[in-house]
Amino acid sequence: MNEAGEPSTHPKPTVLVPVAVRGEASLPDGTAALLANARVVVAGYYEVPEQTATEQAREQFGESAKTTLRELAATLADVGATVETRLVFTHEAATTIDRIVYEHDCLAVLVANHVERVDDVLLAVRGLVGLEQNAALVAGLFADRGVDVTVYHGRDADEPAADARGVVTETEWALRERGMKASTIETVIEQTNEPVAAIARQAADHDVVVMGETNPSVTTVVFGMPADRVAERFEGPVLVVQRPRPET
Amino acid sequence: MDPPESPDSARPLDARGVPTDAEHDVDPLVTAAAVDADTGEGELERTIGLGGALAIGVGTMVGAGIFVFPGLAAARAGPAASLSFAIGAGVALLVALPTAELATAMPHSGGGYVYVSRALGTGVGAVVGLGLWLGLVFASAFYLVGLGSYAGQVLVELGVSLSVRPAIPLGVAFGVALTALSLFGTENTATLQNAIVVLLVGILALFLTYGSLDALGVFGTETTPERFFPPGGALAVVQTAAFVFTSYLGFAQIATVAGDVESPERTLPLAMVGSVVTVGGLYVVAIFVATSAFGSARLGTFGETAMVEVARAFVGLPGAVAIVAAGLLATVSSANASILSASRMVYAVSRDGLVPETAARINRRYGTPHVALGLAGVPIVALTATGRVGLLAEVASVLHLVTYGLTCVALIRFRRERPGWYDPSFRCPAGVVVAGGGALASFGLVGFMQPASIAVGGGVMAAAYGWYRAYATDVDLEGERT
Numbered sequence: 001m002n003e004a005g006e007p008s009t010h011p012k013p014t015v016l017v018p019v020a021v022r023g024e025a026s027l028p029d030g031t032a033a034l035l036a037n038a039r040v041v042v043a044g045y046y047e048v049p050e051q052t053a054t055e056q057a058r059e060q061f062g063e064s065a066k067t068t069l070r071e072l073a074a075t076l077a078d079v080g081a082t083v084e085t086r087l088v089f090t091h092e093a094a095t096t097i098d099r100i101v102y103e104h105d106c107l108a109v110l111v112a113n114h115v116e117r118v119d120d121v122l123l124a125v126r127g128l129v130g131l132e133q134n135a136a137l138v139a140g141l142f143a144d145r146g147v148d149v150t151v152y153h154g155r156d157a158d159e160p161a162a163d164a165r166g167v168v169t170e171t172e173w174a175l176r177e178r179g180m181k182a183s184t185i186e187t188v189i190e191q192t193n194e195p196v197a198a199i200a201r202q203a204a205d206h207d208v209v210v211m212g213e214t215n216p217s218v219t220t221v222v223f224g225m226p227a228d229r230v231a232e233r234f235e236g237p238v239l240v241v242q243r244p245r246p247e248t
Numbered sequence: 249m250d251p252p253e254s255p256d257s258a259r260p261l262d263a264r265g266v267p268t269d270a271e272h273d274v275d276p277l278v279t280a281a282a283v284d285a286d287t288g289e290g291e292l293e294r295t296i297g298l299g300g301a302l303a304i305g306v307g308t309m310v311g312a313g314i315f316v317f318p319g320l321a322a323a324r325a326g327p328a329a330s331l332s333f334a335i336g337a338g339v340a341l342l343v344a345l346p347t348a349e350l351a352t353a354m355p356h357s358g359g360g361y362v363y364v365s366r367a368l369g370t371g372v373g374a375v376v377g378l379g380l381w382l383g384l385v386f387a388s389a390f391y392l393v394g395l396g397s398y399a400g401q402v403l404v405e406l407g408v409s410l411s412v413r414p415a416i417p418l419g420v421a422f423g424v425a426l427t428a429l430s431l432f433g434t435e436n437t438a439t440l441q442n443a444i445v446v447l448l449v450g451i452l453a454l455f456l457t458y459g460s461l462d463a464l465g466v467f468g469t470e471t472t473p474e475r476f477f478p479p480g481g482a483l484a485v486v487q488t489a490a491f492v493f494t495s496y497l498g499f500a501q502i503a504t505v506a507g508d509v510e511s512p513e514r515t516l517p518l519a520m521v522g523s524v525v526t527v528g529g530l531y532v533v534a535i536f537v538a539t540s541a542f543g544s545a546r547l548g549t550f551g552e553t554a555m556v557e558v559a560r561a562f563v564g565l566p567g568a569v570a571i572v573a574a575g576l577l578a579t580v581s582s583a584n585a586s587i588l589s590a591s592r593m594v595y596a597v598s599r600d601g602l603v604p605e606t607a608a609r610i611n612r613r614y615g616t617p618h619v620a621l622g623l624a625g626v627p628i629v630a631l632t633a634t635g636r637v638g639l640l641a642e643v644a645s646v647l648h649l650v651t652y653g654l655t656c657v658a659l660i661r662f663r664r665e666r667p668g669w670y671d672p673s674f675r676c677p678a679g680v681v682v683a684g685g686g687a688l689a690s691f692g693l694v695g696f697m698q699p700a701s702i703a704v705g706g707g708v709m710a711a712a713y714g715w716y717r718a719y720a721t722d723v724d725l726e727g728e729r730t
Contacts, residue, residue, distance in 0.1 A: 053357040054292040062289025090293035
């Protein structure tokens with residue numbers, strides 16, 4: 001819902017929130033507010049080592065894990081998000097999350113972290129790939145909420161300045177096309193050889209980071225790839241925009 | 249969003265065997281096609297592909313046939329031990345196809361136990377379930393003695409001389425270590441295991457190709473083959489087939505992870521047949537190479553580590569080192585796989601209420617079934633300490649072969665009775681004929697074991713039945729959908 005309490009007119013982007021449901025599971029503070037205008041897929045995974053049959057774990061923990069997920073879903077639904085939950089017992093969490101991202105056609109995966117309020121969003125773009133997804137996610141989540149967006153592009157020495165300008169201009173245009181006010185959008189181009197560090201540095205002045213996945217597979221991104229490293233330094237929530245999956 | 253049933257009401261019986269709600273359309277364990285679907289308590293991820301399934305089968309089996317048996321088998325059957333291994337492969341193949349069909353219909357931990365208990369009732373099921381648990385315990389102990397022999401060989405190669413034979417204490421130490429690792433290890437070792445199997449098969453293929461060419465005279469003098477058949481004739485060959493059958497106790501392990509396998513209707517039969525054919529081929533060639541390098545009698549004196557001497561004869565010290573390393577990897581892999589399988593058997597019988605529910609509890613901190621792993625690890629270590637390689641191997645084989653035979657009977661029963669829920673996605677071609685042959689071959693091979701092994705195996709099964717009479721007579725599994 002927007003500030004006036006009206007339902008948003010923007011289509012809700014689908015965001016996957018992976019949750020490890022072993023033991024106590026909770027979402028960091030502010031997660032619900034961040035995703036108020038999203039279709040949220042809560043992907044609960046219970047990872048067991050190979051010594052343990054997944055059906056064995058399901059038998060013992062299935063019911064309580066389901067309850068945990070239901071409670072998490074309720075906190076998200078309370079602020080207006082549309083919520084679906086999945087619960088999977090698995091030996092490989094990465095495989096599971098990757099599959100669910102694909103099955104639900106998720107636009108982004110949230111690397112959750114606590115956030116007090118969402119006023120400033122950093123959208124880090126690498127190029128024109130994923131432009132539509134980036135714009136759909138940011139506009140969908142934040143267009144009605146008086147949030148400021150910084151479109152950031154770190155260019156390396158080899159990239160012509162005109163190309164870099166093209167990337168941020170096209171992105172800004174795509175955001176405005178989706179209803180973001182021009183006054184809320186700022187653009188930054190910076191020359192850097194260390195994109196991760198640069199994004200994390202920029203992020204310090206923002207509440208949320210939106211960035212693309214580096215590899216078509218989410219497994220590498222969610223588990224130890226640039227987005228994760230940004231999340232570690234930034235200590236705030238990072239939305240990892242997914243590339244469209246190849247048809248299988 | 250809420251599931252309509254709690255797990256207790258969906259289960260046919262609770263741990264004490266008290267029947268609960270009989271009308272359950274949604275089981276926590278559902279039929280093959282939908283086993284990974286959300287049934288109210290969550291989905292199960294399928295993470296094992298064909299490569300992984302083959303690695304489980306080959307990894308469990310290859311330890312014994314190449315790295316423990318060649319010397320022992322050649323001492324009994326001479327070059328015809330090749331034939332003994334081929335007979336074993338034939339029996340395993342007859343059982344593999346029916347097992348694959350049953351596994352796609354009932355893809356649950358417990359494999360043969362699940363099929364037999366549903367087809368032939370709780371009493372037979374208990375004998376098979378508890379028998380398989382202990383069968384795997386015997387098999388693990390056997391692999392551990394083999395592992396100890398190879399670890400001891402490392403000391404020998406290093407020039408350390410010991411007054412006692414180090415195989416048994418080392419085997420015991422490895423048994424304790426592997427059990428502890430399985431209790432507390434949360435690292436994902438599947439990739440490592442697959443790599444080990446590929447490396448092993450690679451080393452063996454190279455070594456056996458070289459050895460075969462050499463034996464055939466490509467590199468110089470052709471070795472004069474000794475008389476193919478042993479003095480004991482065909483009987484000795486079949487007895488040896490029974491003795492070395494432990495080398496094939498891995499293909500059915502693939503069935504126990506049927507619920508984790510992608511495209512089970514294709515993966516399960518391919519992996520089971522493929523792993524038997526792979527290791528069977530390696531075994532037959534290994535015996536040919538080994539008996540060409542040395543006479544059978546001499547080979548026999550080398551005992552468990554005969555292959556090391558064969559490699560030394562061909563390529564000197566580097567060959568010996570390579571085979572010692574491969575032997576360590578192979579026996580570790582076999583022992584580890586069997587410990588885990590034994591723990592899953594405990595889970596399977598506990599799920600059905602044949603043993604107390606506590607046995608299947610998962611430790612929250614480590615996510616591992618600590619009681620079941622203990623029930624596997626402790627008897628394994630105790631049996632390893634006996635060091636009776638031949639007896640351990642044969643008892644393991646007796647217990648497995650009885651299960652294999654009964655699994656084939658289970659297939660015939662399901663084919664005839666066609667319960668509504670029995671809907672395998674893979675159907676064994678000429679199922680009843682193959683299963684009939686598998687049953688006859690399995691039971692038949694038991695008859696060629698040493699009397700002592702049959703007696704111990706029989707004793708274990710009698711004790712299992714006794715436990716059923718004392719603890720679980722009110723559990724009825726016959727015809728129960730899984």
